[in-house]
Amino acid sequence: MTDSAELPAPHNHSLCINTALTLAAQLCTERGVQLTAIRQQVLELIWANHHAVKAYDLLERIKPLQSAAKPATIYRALDFLREQGFIHRVESLNAFVGCNDLKSAHEQLLLICKQCENVEERHADSVMQALTQEFVLAGFTAHHQAIEIHGICATCTQSNHIPQLV
Amino acid sequence: MTDSAELPAPHNHSLCINTALTLAAQLCTERGVQLTAIRQQVLELIWANHHAVKAYDLLERIKPLQSAAKPATIYRALDFLREQGFIHRVESLNAFVGCNDLKSAHEQLLLICKQCENVEERHADSVMQALTQEFVLAGFTAHHQAIEIHGICATCTQSNHIPQLV
């Protein structure tokens, strides 16, 4: 049996990773910033699945590649990747997840499944519009927002309804 | 000059605190749970202003009252207060703020001012409705949500426009 709990949808994940890495490399070139080996490896590790990854897990995983890696190694790479908009920090998990919309500067919604732990990013324009109205009402100028919803994703809900073999 | 940056609106803050504490005490009685001295003191310290307070700051502030206080003392009180819905955790700040809507079970929006550090809680029904629609679209069952917006509040925006005496 494959790991269907983690990558439930028919999903070519290496395509997923490749797209993200290729685009990141391209954007770095355009912006004149360096996607160094460490930064690229961290980005690749984050994209290993659609979970939110913890900094110290990344540290363990990068050590075979970068034996000198220390916490600062990881946090610096994470800072860079965040500045470039390649990843998001999931505030409610102290963890990090790849951004799958590098082109547009959308602020987004993160749907975090408690069961499979996948994090789905959605643009949710209607939510953002309602938020903007709310800011106007409150006289608030928004700079940055974190919208994180914990629950059960569609795939897990479905698979939970499939009769179990007991 | 008074501390107008922290409590900018004409605002009877002791009323604010008293209301919160009285209501919390009442709800605890109704629910058959204990609002012990420690828990009440922590709640009171959180309500000292409208900032998000860090756990270790609370620890320092409660020591004059509870000389035996240790991290676990604070975190247990915080757990209790959260379970009862008396406070919110601000995920993006690792900090805690009083809930000013104890009666209704609204999930809410936190508007966090970078300048005065006040946290304003808003119900934002339109945002929640848009969110609910988004969940339906995504087939997602939401259990808990954190919506945290960082920016500049109305009061600070106004006072920033007042010509400075230089």
Add this chain to the structure above:
DNA sequence: ATTGAGATGTTATATTGTAACGAATATCAC
């Protein structure tokens, strides 16, 4: 070759949060 900016190595430490277990206290049935 020099230099200057950015990236990394390295050590140390700060901050945030939990686990585990025994002692004290409150609550409830009798």
Add this chain to the structure above:
DNA sequence: GTGATATTCGTTACAATATAACATCTCAAT
């Protein structure tokens, strides 16, 4: 009231997350 039970608290130890500070390296532009 007394004893049984559950809850709360004290205490120690530690885990997990994150940053500061400074030295060194790399590499491109001059």
